[in-house]
Amino acid sequence: MPLDKETVLAQANAACKNTLMETLEIKVIDYGDDFLVASMPVNSRVHQPDGVLHGGATAALAESVGSFASHIFIDTETFFVRGIEISANHLKSIREGYVYAKATFVHKGRTTQLLDIKVTDEAGTLISVCKLSTIALPKKK
Template sequence: MDFSLLNFDTPLELLNQAMQNSLVGNLGIEVTKIENGLVEGFLQLSEKNNRPGGMLHGGANLALAETLAGLGSMLIVGLQENEVLGTNVSGSHTGVLKQGKALAEARIIHQGNKTHIWNVDVRSEEGRLISTVRVTNMIVKRND
């Protein structure tokens, strides 16, 4: 898939398939909803994303958040003329996940010409907050 052609009408199946041979696929991250300013997704707890002891690794939470926020910024600005670079990811882990899925909702809270700031909440399937993450993306013009 040519990510420079990515848009809000890109089928989720195609998008998820295109990310399988990357960190996103290796961790088991799947995107379930894309809208302007909102991206949702999940990851299933597995041996690929847990820490010793079987609970979800905090870094996997951060990767999930940065993936969804980055994708959201890419969709907003378009990748034919712009590149999206994550410049800051800061998370607070408020709970643990020992089974099931981590469900994440990324919402844009600042949409500037050069930066986007996203808030991403990661919850258990029961709705318990596991992590809250702030992601800042820088928007730069392509020089290709």
């Protein structure tokens, strides 16, 4: 039986303890049949020296939300997920507030997955467009 949304979100966020996601304060906040959304505060912890959101922090947010999406939609008893390629086009700067990354599947294969990740600000303005390829690898028995 599938888990309810609150349980899935709680489990995803609990998995972030003592990781980069916790350091960057990334929170998984929503998901559906073919998408997952996470948020990240924009503050001095994720700024580049001139006070705007660092592209590397944006890429970390995108890879986190995309990898979580792939993870949620595979058999985790048999497989684990790894990111194999990420690209990011940064379109607009942001100094404060929150950014939201929404990962949607372009391709949901048995072995490889391709996700489109849109990063927006609180007003819905597009900040970055990212693509992430993931691979599902069999766990060793």
